[in-house]
Amino acid sequence: MTYPESKVEIVRAMEYTKNQEHLDTDETKYKISRKKKLQERCLIGVLTIICCTLIVILIVTFKSGHHPISQNCLIKDNERVFKNNTIKFIHWSDIHYDPFYNETVPSKFFCRQQLALESDNYLAPYGRIGCDSPLNLLENTLNAMKNITEDEEIKFMLLTGDLSGHRMWTNFSGADKVLDNIAIVSSKVHSTFPKIPVFPVIGNNDLPGHYVLPNSTSDWYKKLLTFWSPLILCSGCPGYTRNLIRERVLQETFLEGGYYNTSIADGKIVALALNSLYWSVAVERSVETDRKAVDTYSEKAYWFSNYTDVYVTIVARNYSNLIIGQFFAHTHKDDYRLHSFSSNISFSQHDPLMSFLLLAPAISPVYHNNPAFRMLSLDVEKLSLIDFTQYFMDLVMATEFSNPVWQLDYTFSEKYKSSNPFIDAERINELNQQLLNQTSNKFWKSYVFSRETNYQPMKYSRFTLYCAMRFVHFQSFQQCRKKYIVPGG
């Protein structure tokens, strides 16, 4: 797959979008006077009309710099020059703040005094493997982010869901506590980074029940928006008062379904923050038998197959040349996925109809992983992801020596060396193919030991990981698994 290499290609892509898709007739209401708003609609409309809502953040090319896109999608010249044409942003996820965390309680009681029958023989003030995050870990992470990015000009932050902890549906907790948790995390993030827009999305633990979506009479989204508006609109940024129109647009979509769009890179790029819980198999327990995709590792699908089909059609076929990146989470693993239209499992070459996504590791150590976050670089001239650097805290060492230290984990371009200077589908395809390289174990070792962000790796099947990264459609994944029969790795 090729991403736009020049502004001209983006213009073409945008015109294709406009001409080929049946945009909602409501869009025409915006045609004359609200050119910039319409421009957003040209993109967001296509996605939301077909798809409703999602849990991921997509970053797509929004406008083409100095070129008008079309009569209705006319854009203003972008005159700002970025340093080296590169902007940086942070992606972190799955904080799972647990207000009931107790540093003396072992993980078999989920580190909660209410459940504990005994104390552990050591204290774990910064978090404990197997439990969710104490406030201490959240604050420590934010301080580390601030220190590490001190000399960087971070433009924005993606926070991909699950701000609240697990197991909030107990006799000592409930929906109000979930809202409290989200409010506390949001407030801490905003006070640490008051001058950076932060784009959060809703995770399955940020709902009025576990995997329970708000009904039409619920004011859940309204409450979330009161916590998140200052972050998304960046109330501490210069020019906040000019954001009144943006606030109306944000309310329109967020109150409808917990999704929104926003422009970044001085309007050159749009970020679509989606709510994929509407596609979730787990939300609709009654029809749970139809589990066909989208995360195929452990043979468990998260989305209904019909939604997966539409989503993959959009990102891998219709708009792959517009999408710069897809930023997912929820699995608590440092990982990658390819979206492909090819049903031929033996292909090793680059499929032109292919898209990719990056899965961020978690802050919560609940799934036996170290806390980690990453800082990404995006070339706003070439409209491509260039690289990312990941940082982590070794929680065992931090606990043993009562000293929480954040350290460099790796830089993608150095860990997975390639002649391709970008992070794109071709590059992730290369990584995927290298997992089965018989003459060098380098990529495989790097990849598999990264998944738990330097905590002890789980037992993995090499071929299951290879197939899961390559095929999000369940049938193709199964075909791939049948091809490789030797277990282990």
Ligand SMILES: [Zn+2]
């Ligand atoms: Zn989570």
